[in-house]
Amino acid sequence: xxxxxxxxxxxxxxxxxxxxxxxxxxxxxxxxxxxxxxxxxxxxxxxxxxxxxxxxxxxxxxxxxxxxxxxxxxxxxxxxxxxxxxxxxxxxxxxxxxxxxxxxxxxxxxxxxxxxxxxxxxxxxxxxxxxxxxxxxxxxxxxxxxxxxxxxxxxxxxxxxxxxxxxxxxxxxxxxxxxxxxxxxxxxxxxxxxxxxxxxxxxxxxxxxxxxxxxxxxx
Amino acid sequence: xxxxxxxxxxxxxxxxxxxxxxxxxxxxxxxxxxxxxxxxxxxxxxxxxxxxxxxxxxxxxxxxxxxxxxxxxxxxxxxxxxxxxxxxxxxxxxxxxxxxxxxxxxxxxxxxxxxxxxxxxxxxxxxxxxxxxxxxxxxxxxxxxxxxxxxxxxxxxxxxxxx
Ligand code: HEM
Ligand code: FES
Numbered sequence: 001x002x003x004x005x006x007x008x009x010x011x012x013x014x015x016x017x018x019x020x021x022x023x024x025x026x027x028x029x030x031x032x033x034x035x036x037x038x039x040x041x042x043x044x045x046x047x048x049x050x051x052x053x054x055x056x057x058x059x060x061x062x063x064x065x066x067x068x069x070x071x072x073x074x075x076x077x078x079x080x081x082x083x084x085x086x087x088x089x090x091x092x093x094x095x096x097x098x099x100x101x102x103x104x105x106x107x108x109x110x111x112x113x114x115x116x117x118x119x120x121x122x123x124x125x126x127x128x129x130x131x132x133x134x135x136x137x138x139x140x141x142x143x144x145x146x147x148x149x150x151x152x153x154x155x156x157x158x159x160x161x162x163x164x165x166x167x168x169x170x171x172x173x174x175x176x177x178x179x180x181x182x183x184x185x186x187x188x189x190x191x192x193x194x195x196x197x198x199x200x201x202x203x204x205x206x207x208x209x210x211x212x213x214x215x216x217x218x219x
Numbered sequence: 220x221x222x223x224x225x226x227x228x229x230x231x232x233x234x235x236x237x238x239x240x241x242x243x244x245x246x247x248x249x250x251x252x253x254x255x256x257x258x259x260x261x262x263x264x265x266x267x268x269x270x271x272x273x274x275x276x277x278x279x280x281x282x283x284x285x286x287x288x289x290x291x292x293x294x295x296x297x298x299x300x301x302x303x304x305x306x307x308x309x310x311x312x313x314x315x316x317x318x319x320x321x322x323x324x325x326x327x328x329x330x331x332x333x334x335x336x337x338x339x340x341x342x343x344x345x346x347x348x349x350x351x352x353x354x355x356x357x358x359x360x361x362x363x364x365x366x367x368x369x370x371x372x373x374x375x376x377x378x379x380x381x382x
Contacts, residue, residue: 053251057292067293075292077254078247 021207028213033107036100037206040124043093044195047131050086051188058138060184062177065140090132097128108219109212117205120198127195134187140180148183149175255292262287262381267374268304274375277306278348280317280330280337287381302364303330303337304375305348311369316377317350318362328361337361 010016027034057076059068072079101121104110110118137148152175156166171178223231268283280303288297305315319328319337326341336353337346344355351360366378 053248056252059293064293071293077250077257079251079254081247082251 025207025210028211031214033103034211036096036103040093040097040100041199041203043089043096044199047086047089047093048192050082050089051192053082054086055188060138060180062140062180065138065180069139069141090135094128094132097125101125107212107215113209114205114212117202117209120202120205123198124195124202127191127198130191131187131195134183134191137180137183138187145175148179152179264379265368265376266379267370267376268302269375270373271311271369271375272373274304274306277308280305280348282319282330285379287379289381300379301327302377314367314375315349316364316367318364320362321357322352322359322361323355323357 054072057068057072057079059065069083072083074080104118104121110121133148133151137144152166152169155169156162158165167173169179169182170176171182266285268285269281274281282301282303284299284301286297286299288295290296301319303317303319305317307313307315317337320326321328321339321341321344323339323342323344326339328337328339328344328346330336331338334345335348337348337350339345339355339357342356344357345353346357346361347353349360350363364377364379368376368378370376
């Protein structure tokens with residue numbers, strides 16, 4: 001019975017091929033450093049889930065942002081857990097992505113034919129840092145407020161267009177409700193979409209090229 | 220017993236640990252989502268609605284209203300409630316206190332003196348002076364505040380229970 005259903009599905013979906021190319025693709029002799037990309041992916045998914053859960057209660061308005069975060073922490077069952085995972089996962093993700101990049105650099109895996117994988121990786125790093133930057137403002141507490149003031153001010157020091165960048169980031173000359181709202185939109189819609197797209201391309205290239213081997217003495 | 224290969228052992232271990240993680244993440248997630256629905260605290264209070272001495276006429280509905288503040292998450296919401304006090308006789312305990320919340324879909328009914336009915340503006344329902352349905356979709360008579368008392372200062376108070 002089940003066999004028949006599976007055979008029917010398999011005939012149309014061809015999932016076995018997918019599984020072979022995705023999960024059973026050959027790897028060079030195991031090395032923990034090569035797991036960091038997958039760890040980054042896992043953290044991205046984890047941040048996605050906990051983030052979606054946070055939006056059930058979080059409100060991106062200066063009147064309510066702080067109170068809604070307090071409510072998540074003390075008013076909702078396991079709110080502290082969901083927020084805690086998202087909070088520490090964010091820090092961990094930046095670290096893991098960065099070490100992943102260092103290992104790719106150390107093993108010279110960015111060379112032909114993997115230059116594009118590396119370039120997309122740079123995009124991934126920037127987008128990941130962007131997630132951290134936009135997410136930091138959302139609790140709308142003193143630390144968040146002043147960190148964003150400083151962060152956007154630094155972006156404003158770019159010659160010629162600095163003023164424009166600052167106003168674009170803040171949605172005006174000062175930090176306001178507009179800043180919070182656009183950071184929220186960036187944090188939950190734009191950057192995750194960018195990340196998901198880049199991760200897709202990154203993974204496609206990795207499956208296409210296979211994992212690079214660990215450099216030997218002669219390399 | 221057949222020998223367990225290393226690969227099968229790893230597989231079983233992955234499923235087992237994966238299941239464990241799934242449950243320990245899944246259950247809190249569900250609790251997190253349904254938490255507001257589990258807030259079962261009912262609030263009760265005696266609410267002063269006016270001096271009985273000001274409600275002298277018999278069989279005339281005297282309107283009253285009050286607001287209750289609820290804390291929902293990070294926000295306080297004020298909801299207004301209202302009703303009518305009707306003296307049925309000289310006896311200060313012979314009162315009928317009607318809730319003006321329509322029993323159909325919760326609009327507020329008004330007293331129409333000419334026709335001596337409570338009329339609901341939303342779907343044209345009408346109730347008689349006792350709150351019984353005369354016309355329209357409401358499934359039952361207007362609700363009553365059955366418990367009331369008169370304080371020493373002569374203030375009429377009703378017992379209000381939320382939820
Ligand atoms: C969200 C961030 C990222 C995710 C989810 C991700 C994911 C992955 C995965 C799953 C792999 C294969 C396993 C491995 O080698 O660890 C990989 C390989 C690779 N990644 Fe990333 N990565 C990210 C960021 C980066 C960054 C910042 C760079 C460099 C700027 C980069 C460059 C590469 C390269 C060149 C490879 C191929 C390595 C090889 O074939 O040996 N990635 N990535
Ligand atoms: S709500 Fe009163 S008639 Fe529908």
